[in-house]
Amino acid sequence: MHSSPPALMKLLGIELPIVQAPMAGVSTPEMAAAVSNAGALGSIGVGATDAEGARAVIKALRARTTRPFNVNVFCHRQARSRPVVEKAWIERLSLEFARFDSTPPSVLQEIYRSFVEDDAMLAMLLDEKPRVVSFHFGLPSQERVKALLDAGIILFGSATNLSEAQALVRTGVHVVVAQGYEAGGHRGTFDADAHDDRLGTIALTRLLARNLDVPVIAAGGIMDGAGIAAILKLGASAAQLGTAFIACDESRADDGYRAALFGEAAHHTVMTRAISGRPARCLANRFTVIGERTSDDEIPDYPIAYDLGKALHAAATSKGEFGFGAQWAGQGAPLARRASSADLVAQLADEMTRAST
Numbered sequence: 001m002h003s004s005p006p007a008l009m010k011l012l013g014i015e016l017p018i019v020q021a022p023m024a025g026v027s028t029p030e031m032a033a034a035v036s037n038a039g040a041l042g043s044i045g046v047g048a049t050d051a052e053g054a055r056a057v058i059k060a061l062r063a064r065t066t067r068p069f070n071v072n073v074f075c076h077r078q079a080r081s082r083p084v085v086e087k088a089w090i091e092r093l094s095l096e097f098a099r100f101d102s103t104p105p106s107v108l109q110e111i112y113r114s115f116v117e118d119d120a121m122l123a124m125l126l127d128e129k130p131r132v133v134s135f136h137f138g139l140p141s142q143e144r145v146k147a148l149l150d151a152g153i154i155l156f157g158s159a160t161n162l163s164e165a166q167a168l169v170r171t172g173v174h175v176v177v178a179q180g181y182e183a184g185g186h187r188g189t190f191d192a193d194a195h196d197d198r199l200g201t202i203a204l205t206r207l208l209a210r211n212l213d214v215p216v217i218a219a220g221g222i223m224d225g226a227g228i229a230a231i232l233k234l235g236a237s238a239a240q241l242g243t244a245f246i247a248c249d250e251s252r253a254d255d256g257y258r259a260a261l262f263g264e265a266a267h268h269t270v271m272t273r274a275i276s277g278r279p280a281r282c283l284a285n286r287f288t289v290i291g292e293r294t295s296d297d298e299i300p301d302y303p304i305a306y307d308l309g310k311a312l313h314a315a316a317t318s319k320g321e322f323g324f325g326a327q328w329a330g331q332g333a334p335l336a337r338r339a340s341s342a343d344l345v346a347q348l349a350d351e352m353t354r355a356s357t
């Protein structure tokens, strides 16, 4: 397989080297369909739902487009149950709940099932056969990868360093998404507790483009056509943009999230694990302040911590406070724009052409 934008576009059946990032909780079938209909690759994140929920999302997408799209699943390792840590974390955040006349849950649940053990999700994907399935937080077993490959599905996997990328390629993944430290949302690191070299998008993209025989899609801090053109020059076969799509009409981002994105907080994104239990880049808010005063070992595993994070956000929003939301965004957040997803793709394509000539 040749690693160039035209080769990847041909493989995927798309016209533009642009991928709208899967964003669980933010991307919608309407967004993904609009992006795919505009010639790029639309994506939906189904990591926060079960097989039947994911099937409904795929059906909603298929009702709106006949073009290829990407379905993204989470491959995190099973959370460790650490009752002492969980109890202490609940107690710590109970002060915040009290501010909103609320009490925290007494026990926390592992709210998302990892694709690595979700047989129903695998069966659903083999049945629905989306053009692309992408993995975040690692990889499922070789057996599961083979089943998806045998079904003719193209596989993407997120990598934050060369060894993760090589593991993806060894297992048969066709395309590596190079996620730089600038990126919004959860870091795709396979082991959230391992040392993180925090490679930026440019260094990581060059490293992977020079060392892998498969196409590389660059993700992190890319907000406009100039950024896309630049990263293609550096060896990426496409660019994956998440933050750029948060304020699109079809996004599920709530008013508080949108207001923060266009305010001062956009200039101060923070990598925090306090909200979900895994490092994720978020607009600076009341939750990221808590994270900055907390050591990693005080926070329960992903997604157990997220159960409490979501409960606190719900308690706060019921009193009109949006500052405890998972307001994921990358370092390019101040460059976000309000548009329909189709218009944004058209603007990106136009800017890219102008930047390349």
Ligand SMILES: Cc1cc2nc3c(=O)[nH]c(=O)nc-3n(C[C@H](O)[C@H](O)[C@H](O)COP(=O)(O)O)c2cc1C
Residues within 6 Å of the ligand: 021, 022, 023, 024, 026, 045, 046, 047, 072, 135, 136, 158, 179, 182, 183, 184, 185, 186, 219, 220, 221, 222, 240, 241, 242, 243, 244, 246, 328, 329, 330, 331, 332
């Ligand atoms: C709101 C939001 C939600 C995200 N959710 C997911 C997800 O469900 N799955 C995934 O693989 N990546 C997710 N990401 C990360 C993106 O795939 C991508 O790495 C990132 O958006 C690129 O950086 P940028 O936000 O600076 O464009 C998310 C990013 C954002 C901003």
